[in-house]
Amino acid sequence: MNGPSTPSPRSSRAPETALPQPSPGNLGDSFAFAALNRDLAPRTCSRYLQLLTKQPPEALFQQLVTAVMALRDKDVPVDFTKLLYDVNAWPADQDRIAKNWFQHYFRTAPDDETGDQAD
Known part of the structure; x- marks a missing residue:
């Protein structure tokens, strides 16, 4: 008697993005990636970071949802694991954390004005 097959450990229930892969880094790295690949304008990326890093703990989540979306x-x-770690540590x-996000962003992102990559 052939019953239903047993799902493999990597079943189709998990979305592809949930599978283990190298970390893209912190939020600054994600915005740098977006700017370098022209997914978002460099000026938009740096403005998102400026807005986020000025938020008090009680307002961070609302702004973060918009930026991550x-x-x-x-x-x-x-990297949602790193992001959750940063959000958890944000109040203290x-x-x-803001300095770290900016350092990671400006280390590799293109210049806001010219679009050239930073040195």
């Missing part, structure tokens, strides 16, 4: 709409990879460590 803009990235995901363009299929830009986002906002300045360090």
